[in-house]
Amino acid sequence: MKKETTVPTMKDVAKEAGVALGTVSKVVNGLPVGESYRLRVEAAIEKLNYQVNSYAQGLKSSRTYTAALLIPNTKTPFFSSLAYYINLSLLKRNYRMLLCSTDFDLSQEQEYVTMAQQNKVDGIIGLTYNPNLLVDEHIPFVSIDRSMGPNIPCVASDNFAGGQLAAEKLADLGCKHVAFLRIGSSLSNEPNKRKSGFENGCLARGLTYEMKILNDGDSFEEFEKFLKDHIQNGKLIFDGIFCVTDNVAWSVLKILDKLHQQVPEDVQVIGFDGIRMFGDQDYICSTIVQPLPDIAEMCVELLLQENMMPKPPLVCLPVTYAWGGTTRENFEE
Amino acid sequence: MKKETTVPTMKDVAKEAGVALGTVSKVVNGLPVGESYRLRVEAAIEKLNYQVNSYAQGLKSSRTYTAALLIPNTKTPFFSSLAYYINLSLLKRNYRMLLCSTDFDLSQEQEYVTMAQQNKVDGIIGLTYNPNLLVDEHIPFVSIDRSMGPNIPCVASDNFAGGQLAAEKLADLGCKHVAFLRIGSSLSNEPNKRKSGFENGCLARGLTYEMKILNDGDSFEEFEKFLKDHIQNGKLIFDGIFCVTDNVAWSVLKILDKLHQQVPEDVQVIGFDGIRMFGDQDYICSTIVQPLPDIAEMCVELLLQENMMPKPPLVCLPVTYAWGGTTRENFEE
DNA sequence: TTGTATGCGTTATCAT
DNA sequence: ATGATAACGCATACAA
Numbered sequence: 001m002k003k004e005t006t007v008p009t010m011k012d013v014a015k016e017a018g019v020a021l022g023t024v025s026k027v028v029n030g031l032p033v034g035e036s037y038r039l040r041v042e043a044a045i046e047k048l049n050y051q052v053n054s055y056a057q058g059l060k061s062s063r064t065y066t067a068a069l070l071i072p073n074t075k076t077p078f079f080s081s082l083a084y085y086i087n088l089s090l091l092k093r094n095y096r097m098l099l100c101s102t103d104f105d106l107s108q109e110q111e112y113v114t115m116a117q118q119n120k121v122d123g124i125i126g127l128t129y130n131p132n133l134l135v136d137e138h139i140p141f142v143s144i145d146r147s148m149g150p151n152i153p154c155v156a157s158d159n160f161a162g163g164q165l166a167a168e169k170l171a172d173l174g175c176k177h178v179a180f181l182r183i184g185s186s187l188s189n190e191p192n193k194r195k196s197g198f199e200n201g202c203l204a205r206g207l208t209y210e211m212k213i214l215n216d217g218d219s220f221e222e223f224e225k226f227l228k229d230h231i232q233n234g235k236l237i238f239d240g241i242f243c244v245t246d247n248v249a250w251s252v253l254k255i256l257d258k259l260h261q262q263v264p265e266d267v268q269v270i271g272f273d274g275i276r277m278f279g280d281q282d283y284i285c286s287t288i289v290q291p292l293p294d295i296a297e298m299c300v301e302l303l304l305q306e307n308m309m310p311k312p313p314l315v316c317l318p319v320t321y322a323w324g325g326t327t328r329e330n331f332e333e
Numbered sequence: 334m335k336k337e338t339t340v341p342t343m344k345d346v347a348k349e350a351g352v353a354l355g356t357v358s359k360v361v362n363g364l365p366v367g368e369s370y371r372l373r374v375e376a377a378i379e380k381l382n383y384q385v386n387s388y389a390q391g392l393k394s395s396r397t398y399t400a401a402l403l404i405p406n407t408k409t410p411f412f413s414s415l416a417y418y419i420n421l422s423l424l425k426r427n428y429r430m431l432l433c434s435t436d437f438d439l440s441q442e443q444e445y446v447t448m449a450q451q452n453k454v455d456g457i458i459g460l461t462y463n464p465n466l467l468v469d470e471h472i473p474f475v476s477i478d479r480s481m482g483p484n485i486p487c488v489a490s491d492n493f494a495g496g497q498l499a500a501e502k503l504a505d506l507g508c509k510h511v512a513f514l515r516i517g518s519s520l521s522n523e524p525n526k527r528k529s530g531f532e533n534g535c536l537a538r539g540l541t542y543e544m545k546i547l548n549d550g551d552s553f554e555e556f557e558k559f560l561k562d563h564i565q566n567g568k569l570i571f572d573g574i575f576c577v578t579d580n581v582a583w584s585v586l587k588i589l590d591k592l593h594q595q596v597p598e599d600v601q602v603i604g605f606d607g608i609r610m611f612g613d614q615d616y617i618c619s620t621i622v623q624p625l626p627d628i629a630e631m632c633v634e635l636l637l638q639e640n641m642m643p644k645p646p647l648v649c650l651p652v653t654y655a656w657g658g659t660t661r662e663n664f665e666e
Numbered sequence: 667t668t669g670t671a672t673g674c675g676t677t678a679t680c681a682t
Numbered sequence: 683a684t685g686a687t688a689a690c691g692c693a694t695a696c697a698a
Contacts, residue, residue, distance in 0.1 A: 007452070007471065009691055020669040025693060034667060049469075053452045055391040056691035059674050064388070066431070066453075073417050075612035080413035084406050087434045096448070098399070099432040101420045115429070119340070119386045119675095120399075136382075138340065247611050277617075278580050278608075279408035342675055353685040358677060367683060389675035392690050452691095 008048040017044035028052055058119070067303060068098040068116040070109060070126035077275045078245075078290075079127070082144070084279075085296035086125060093304055095122070106130040123303045129187055142303045144295065146189040150313060153302045155295055156190035158316040162288040163197025164204075166242045166270045169286075169321050171205035173268055173328050175240030178207050179230075181223055181252060182244040183214040190316075191244070194272060198242050210238075220251045227255055236261050239268065246271035249285045253326065269326040283324030291317050341381040350377035361385055391452070400636060401431040401449040403442060403459035410608045411578075411623075412460070415477070417612075418629035419458060426637055428455070439463040456636045462520055475636045477628065479522040483646060486635045488628055489523035491649040493530035495621040499575045499603045500534025500542075502619075502654055506601055506661050508573030511540050512563075514556055514585060515577040516547040523649075524577070527605060531575055543571075553584045560588055569594050572601065579604035582618045586659065602659040616657030624650050 010028070014021045017040040026033045027041040044050070058064045067090055074080040087097045098121055100112040109130045116124050116139070123140035126133075133148065135141050147154045170178050180198050184191065195211070202209045212226040230237050236259070243249035249271030253263060261267050264286075274289030276282060294317045302311060323329060343361070347354045350373045359366045360374040377383070391397045400423055407413040420430045431454055433445040442463045449457050449472070456473035459466075466481065468474050480487045503511050513531050517524065528544070535542045545559040563570050569592070576582035582604030586596060594600050597619075607622030609615060627650045635644060656662060 010693095011691080021692085022669060022671095022694080023667095026668090029693080032667085037668080051447070051451045053392070053691055055388050055395075055397065055452055056674090057693080058388040059386070059392050059676090059691080060693050062388075062674085069432075073612075074407050074413045074420070075417045077410070077413075077611060080407045080410075080416075080612075083413075083416075083432070084408045084434060087407070087432060091434075096453070097432050099402075099416070099420060099430050101417060101424075114384070118384045119388050120429070250610065275611075277583065278410060279406075279413075284610075344675080354676085355678080355686080356684060359684090362677085365683080370684080386675055389690090390677080392675080392692090393677050395690085 007053075008050045009053070010050075012048055013041065013044045013050050016048060017041045062119065064120065064122050065094060066096045066098055066121045067300075068100055068112070068121045068124045068126075070100045070102055070112055070116075070124060070128055072104045072127070072129075073101045074099065077279065078273050081275075081279060081292050082127070082296065085292045086299060088293075089296045089300040093300065095300075095304070102128065104129060106132075109133060125299045125303060129185060131187060140303050142299045144299060145191060146187070147314060151311075153311045153313060153315065154190070155298045155302065155315045155317070157290040157295065157319050159190050159193040159319075160197035160200070161316075162272060162290075162319040163194040163199075163242070164201035165197075165319065165321055166194075166272070166288055167198050167201025167207060167209075168205060169270060169327065170240035170242065170268060171201075171207055173240070173264075173330075175207060175268060177238055178202065178209045178240035178242065179238045180209060180211045180242050180244075181226075181248055182211070183218065183220070183248055184244060186216055191272075194244055207240075220248075220255075223248075223252055224255045224258075227252070227259060231259065231261075234260070236267050239266070241267060241269045243269065243271045246273045246275040246284050246287050249287070249326070253285065264325075264327050268328060270321075271324075271326075274322060283322055286324040286327040287322055289320045289322045291319065340386075341383045342386070343383075345381055346374065346377045346383050349381060350374045395452065397453065397455050398427060399429045399431055399454045400633075401433055401445070401454045401457045401459075403433045403435055403445055403449075403457060403461055405437045405460070405462075406434045407432065410612065411606050414608075414612060414625050415460070415629065418625045419632060421626075422629045422633040426633065428633075428637070435461065437462060439466075442466055458632045458636055462518060464520060473636050475632045477632060478524060479520070480647060484644075486644045486646060486648065487523070488631045488635065488648045488650070490623040490628065490652050492523050492526040492652075493533070494649075495605060495623075495652040496527040496530025496532075496575070497534035497537075498530075498652065498654055499527075499605070499621055500531050500540060501538060502603060502660065503573035503575065503601060504534075504538035504540055506573070506663075508540060508601060510571055511535065511542045511573035511575065512571045513542060513544045513575050513577075514547075514559075514581055515544070516551065516553070516581055517577060519549055524605075527577055540573075553581075553588075556581075556585060557588045557591075560585075560592060564592065567593070569600050572599070574600060574602045576602065576604045579606045579608040579617050579620055582620070582659070586618065597658075597660050601661060603654075604657075604659075607655060616655055619657040619660040620655055622653045622655045624652065 010024045014024045071079045090097050102109045109128045117136050125142045127144040141152050143154045145156045271285045271287040274287050275284050343357045347357045404412045423430050435442045442461045450469050458475045460477040474485050476487045478489045604618045604620040607620050608617050
């Protein structure tokens with residue numbers, strides 16, 4: 001009483017329908033075939049519950065209709081939303097998504113790329129941190145947030161404009177002396193431009209500013225020290241703070257609370273990313289929103305576009321400002 | 334000047350090394366082979382930058398070392414964390430993960446299952462909502478949070494114990510009259526047991542309670558109405574509220590704030606799931622924490638265990654209580 | 667239009 | 683121990 005575990009193949013279908021192998025193949029692939037034959041084949045497929053073996057298919061065509069997404073993890077809201085939208089965009093084109101969490105591990109990143117190249121996927125979308133990442137010429141690769149060379153397109157938000165927008169918003173809302181708080185990799189990537197954009201915006205709007213840039217190992221307590229050092233007579237000398245991410249903003253909000261500074265009355269805070277509670281509800285803070293659906297769509301588009309021709313090296317997508325409770329709704333003096 | 338896009342195969346390696354095809358295969362698979370041969374083959378592999386074609390491999394062995402994860406999405410914190418841990422557990426066993434977001438779409442769920450059965454994956458882990466989901470006998474399937482039949486193991490938190498624990502905690506913290514707020518599918522699944530567990534706990538500890546159970550289409554405003562109706566002389570008659578998820582708890586907290594009820598002074602709130610800010614920081618509220626890493630590990634273990642023998646139909650994993658600011662830290666009268 | 671035959675890259679079973 | 687050869691399931695060029 002052994003359970004028959006063999007799955008029916010095209011050959012079985014052909015035998016069942018009393019037609020040739022090739023005919024079945026044509027029916028399966030929607031190629032023209034005699035009506036009566038088609039019906040018989042379809043009946044046989046139904047009867048045997050036949051499914052094409054995509055591995056045999058892939059072996060022939062070297063197309064797998066699968067793309068790999070390399071991101072650090074899916075726990076962090078930004079990455080998990082990104083994964084969500086990229087999955088959606090891939091699905092729209094009938095592609096499946098292989099998810100590869102790298103946990104910021106550089107060698108893991110390389111391993112995944114190598115793995116992905118073993119003909120398992122048609123292309124890779126990667127948000128990676130390994131500056132020496134080796135990726136084969138032959139496999140389509142699209143990078144997020146970091147330029148990886150002339151032949152690999154990079155998709156990102158317009159981080160510079162985002163920084164600028166933050167400065168402008170703070171100015172619009174009445175700020176005079178602001179701060180920029182940053183933590184991040186020493187790696188050269190697109191999000192680093194938030195700083196320059198912010199400086200630019202401050203200069204343009206006559207805001208004076210100070211910066212606190214944490215090193216890789218530092219904890220958020222450094223921010224607390226920094227802010228504490230800038231309190232005079234119980235009052236923070238900044239009336240606006242731009243944080244490099246919503247996560248930083250959120251930590252800063254906790255610190256400000258501890259230091260008895262009212263937000264947004266005493267000091268207004270703007271973050272970056274556009275993280276929402278539970279993925280789709282309120283914003284955590286006032287923020288510069290990254291256009292995740294657009295980023296995803298662009299990545300997939302670039303990855304799958306047939307003509308390898310003119311792939312742009314860098315695509316920056318427009319960001320928007322969203323109010324999230326940590327800035328004034330309107331400026332009234 | 335056409336770019337040669339063909340990838341080297343075993344045959345190329347064999348030719349390069351001057352050995353037979355089979356020998357290369359053995360080297361690649363770590364089978365015993367003459368030392369000098371091995372070195373020559375390895376050199377050739379290195380030189381040609383050869384990678385095994387996993388599709389050809391899969392065609393032979395019908396093992397793909399890939400599992401599919403079916404979840405509604407990766408935007409919601411609970412699902413995205415789940416995906417993260419399952420990915421980790423799979424990786425530990427050298428399995429890759431195909432991510433399938435179903436968006437709660439029942440037909441989409443079925444489509445994914447069918448797709449997954451096309452020999453693309455060795456097994457499926459699914460958190461699904463389609464009561465009529467058809468899954469082939471031949472493919473290993475592990476369900477999360479919902480029993481799907483005698484042959485499909487189901488892994489879940491001990492939801493009943495979780496509900497009970499919530500009641501006990503509220504009792505321990507001095508509550509007398511509490512409420513249970515629930516929203517969820519009418520589908521029969523494990524999380525539904527939170528209610529029974531809570532009732533059970535209330536009875537055991539002499540708590541009186543009321544319930545508000547929303548229907549599928551209802552909005553959270555129903556909760557607001559319910560709570561407003563239970564305010565007497567400006568004071569809520571409940572001193573404790575158990576919410577079926579952290580998401581509900583969070584909405585309830587906003588409502589309570591609007592109704593000028595102090596948390597946890599006037600009323601204590603406990604959620605369920607153990608969602609943290611940014612995936613790994615503070616809890617959103619006091620909560621019953623689901624053991625996601627254990628759930629993931631158990632799912633993968635059950636999915637990949639070789640001997641198909643005695644798969645338990647239902648595995649319930651222990652939950653814990655975590656303080657998250659919406660309950661008192663200790664009970665003092 | 668339909669059937670037949672070959673090859674995709676790998677593994678495994680043979681002889682050698 | 684190594685080399686040749688036959689499958690694996692499908693697609694396709696070619697013959698009927």
